[in-house]
Amino acid sequence: xxxxxxxxxxxxxxxxxxxxxxxxxxxxxxxxxxxxxxxxxxxxxxxxxxxxxxxxxxxxxxxxxxxxxxxxxxxxxxxxxxxxxxxxxxxxxxxxxxxxxxxxxxxxxxxxxxxxxxxxxxxxxxxxxxxxxxxxxxxxxxxxxxxxxxxxxxxxxxxxxxxxxxxxxxxxxxxxxxxxxxxxxxxxxxxxxxxxxxxxxxxxxxxxxxxxxxxxxxxxxxxxxxxxxxxxxxxxxxxxxxxxxxxxxxxxxxxxxxxxxxxxxxxxxxxxxxxxxxxxxxxxxxxxxxxxxxxxxxxxxxxxxxxxxxxxxxxxxxxxxxxxxxxxxxxxxxxxxxxxxxxxxxxxxxxxxxxxxxxxxxxxxxxxxxxxxxxxxxxxxxxxxxxxxxxxxxxxxxxxxxxxxxxxxxxxxxxxxxxxxxxxxxxxxxxxxx
Numbered sequence: 518x519x520x521x522x523x524x525x526x527x528x529x530x531x532x533x534x535x536x537x538x539x540x541x542x543x544x545x546x547x548x549x550x551x552x553x554x555x556x557x558x559x560x561x562x563x564x565x566x567x568x569x570x571x572x573x574x575x576x577x578x579x580x581x582x583x584x585x586x587x588x589x590x591x592x593x594x595x596x597x598x599x600x601x602x603x604x605x606x607x608x609x610x611x612x613x614x615x616x617x618x619x620x621x622x623x624x625x626x627x628x629x630x631x632x633x634x635x636x637x638x639x640x641x642x643x644x645x646x647x648x649x650x651x652x653x654x655x656x657x658x659x660x661x662x663x664x665x666x667x668x669x670x671x672x673x674x675x676x677x678x679x680x681x682x683x684x685x686x687x688x689x690x691x692x693x694x695x696x697x698x699x700x701x702x703x704x705x706x707x708x709x710x711x712x713x714x715x716x717x718x719x720x721x722x723x724x725x726x727x728x729x730x731x732x733x734x735x736x737x738x739x740x741x742x743x744x745x746x747x748x749x750x751x752x753x754x755x756x757x758x759x760x761x762x763x764x765x766x767x768x769x770x771x772x773x774x775x776x777x778x779x780x781x782x783x784x785x786x787x788x789x790x791x792x793x794x795x796x797x798x799x800x801x802x803x804x805x806x807x808x809x810x811x812x813x814x815x816x817x818x819x820x821x822x823x824x825x826x827x828x829x830x831x832x833x834x835x836x837x838x839x840x841x842x843x844x845x846x847x848x849x850x851x852x853x854x855x856x857x858x859x860x861x862x863x864x865x866x867x868x869x870x871x872x873x874x875x876x877x878x879x880x881x882x883x884x885x886x887x888x889x890x891x892x893x894x895x896x897x898x899x900x901x902x903x904x905x906x907x908x909x910x911x912x913x914x915x916x917x918x919x920x921x922x923x924x925x926x927x928x929x930x931x932x933x934x935x936x937x938x939x940x941x942x943x944x945x946x947x948x949x950x951x
Contacts, residue, residue, distance in 0.1 A: 547674045576600060579629065579725070580615050582673045586723030589636070593617040593625070595723070597673035603664040603687070605935075616675060624676055627719060628711065632732035633739060634719055635696060637711035644697065644708060651690055651697055653710055658690035658697045661737050661934045666700070689737055693930075696738035713738050735929040743923035750916040757912050765905040777801055777808075777874075778895040784822060784880040785888045793879035798831055801871050801897050808869045809899035810876075813861040814843050814891035821858070822889055825879040830872050837866050843891065865901040 578598040585594045597616030602609055612630035614637075626637040644651040644658075651658050666687040671679055685700040694713040699706060713736070716729030732739075778799035784792060801808065812824060821844035828837040844858035882889065931937040 576613075576670050576672075578613070578615065578672065579730070580627070580719070580723055584723050584725070588617060588625075588627075588722045591619055591622055593619050595673075597671075597675045599668055599672070599675075599679065600670035601666045601687075602669045603666050605664060611669065616673065618674075626709070626711075627714075629716075629730075630736065631734060632716060632730040633736035634714045634716050634729075635711035635738070636714050637696075637698075637709050640708040640710055642708075643706070651699075653695075653697060656692050656695065658692045658695070660936045661689045661691045661696075663688040663935065691738045693738045693744075694740040711738070713740060735926060735933070737930065737933065739930070741923050741926040741930075743919050743926060746919050747916070747923050750919050754912050754916045758909055761905050761908050761912070765900070765902070768900045772900045773803070773898040775802070775897040776894065777897045778876070779892070780894075781890065781892050782878075782880075783888045783890045784882060786882050786884045786886055792881075793825075793877065795829075796876040796878065796893070798873050798875045799895060800873050801869060803871055803898060805868045805870045806898040807901055808866045809863055809896045809901075810839075810841070810866065811861065811863045811894045811896070812841050812843055812891060813894075814889060815860060817843060817845050817860055817889055817891075819846050819848075820844065820886065820889065821882060822891060823881045824891075825881070827877040828866060828869070829875055829877055830870075831874060832872060836877075837869065839864060839866070865899065865903070867901070867904075 576598075578595070580595045580598075582595050582598060585592060587593075594617065595615050596618045597614075599614050599616075600611050601614065602611040604610075610630075612628055615627040615629070617625050617627060624639070628635045628637055640653070644653050646652065647657040650660070664687060666685050668679060668681050668683040671681055683702070685702045688699045690697040690699075696711045696713070697708065698711070699708050716732070719725070720727075720729050778796060780796055782794075786792075808828065810826065810828070814822060821842060823840065823842045825840050826838065829835070841862045841864055843860055843862050845860045846857045848855055876893065876895070878893070880891075
């Protein structure tokens with residue numbers, strides 16, 4: 518016959534309120550839910566260790582004490598609750614800790630700050646060291662924050678001596694989604710490790726009503742939703758880029774670069790003179806491919822020449838219209854010699870079918886100036902680097918965007934740290950200066 522342990526109700530010696538121990542002798546302290554007095558759970562008479570410890574501040578736990586649920590596949594009961602507070606640059610920050618108990622697996626904690634939750638278990642001993650950083654299970658943690666933490670509210674049972682006003686030096690180390698914490702009180706040092714969890718999982722596990730409080734800001738070990746995507750997206754970009762560059766290399770190697778037309782002309786600007794003309798007919802052979810039109814004027818100096826082009830199919834009259842400019846300026850100033858513009862211009866017209874074509878050309882320039890000589894050359898099947906460059910740019914947009922979002926998330930995380938990486942510290946200083 519199996520004996521089921523029964524909870525034994527006791528009375529608070531301070532206020533007479535009922536107290537029901539839940540941890541079967543594992544507790545060292547128990548807090549009266551009526552008056553907040555801290556009592557010695559090891560004393561059959563429940564000696565008062567701290568009277569009315571929480572009378573001035575009454576907090577209602579989000580997980581009511583006595584609530585049972587299944588957490589990490591095991592049954593647990595919420596038996597203790599405390600609030601702890603740190604002060605940073607004159608601002609108080611408080612978080613809540615819920616003590617969970619399983620008679621066969623012992624204690625673990627759920628911590629909550631601004632809607633961010635962590636599942637925390639005590640460590641036995643001191644973590645190993647990787648250089649100056651602690652490590653657990655081969656994972657190295659980075660120091661995040663050190664502060665004096667004060668217990669400002671307690672309720673329920675605890676397996677250690679706890680009172681309001683207790684202080685420890687708390688240091689957090691992070692390796693998202695994990696957090697490693699040390700607490701030093703006098704000569705005693707304790708360590709714990711936690712994993713970031715979704716508040717909705719807590720609500721589901723303990724069958725709580727309503728919804729968990731929404732998470733605010735970025736927490737110390739909150740995982741970046743973008744972080745896991747950065748590496749795979751850049752790997753995909755690298756693979757697709759190799760395909761684009763490979764196709765481009767093959768295209769460059771196989772391109773004919775055949776000259777279909779070449780002519781030299783002179784532009785003389787006269788008022789009221791229509792200088793438009795058409796070239797001789799030339800043939801573009803082969804499958805539809807790019808046509809490169811080159812305009813060059815070696816003698817142009819401190820001047821410009823604009824040409825309004827139209828590549829016209831002799832048979833159908835279909836036209837590809839475009840305008841180009843060659844210009845070149847030079848001089849000398851207090852900074853030395855300078856130049857601007859270029860005497861040679863190239864443009865590619867994509868996917869032009871085979872056939873017989875001619876160019877209609879209308880040059881424009883400054884009136885009453887010396888004649889300007891220029892060359893026009895038309896080449897068939899000259900692959901453009903513009904399209905591969907645009908393809909690479911388009912492929913880079915998703916990984917760049919995800920990387921920027923991830924870095925922004927990490928900056929928000931480390932701006933809350935008292936030991937930020939140097940890049941985040943510089944960014945924060947610039948923000949404050951602005």
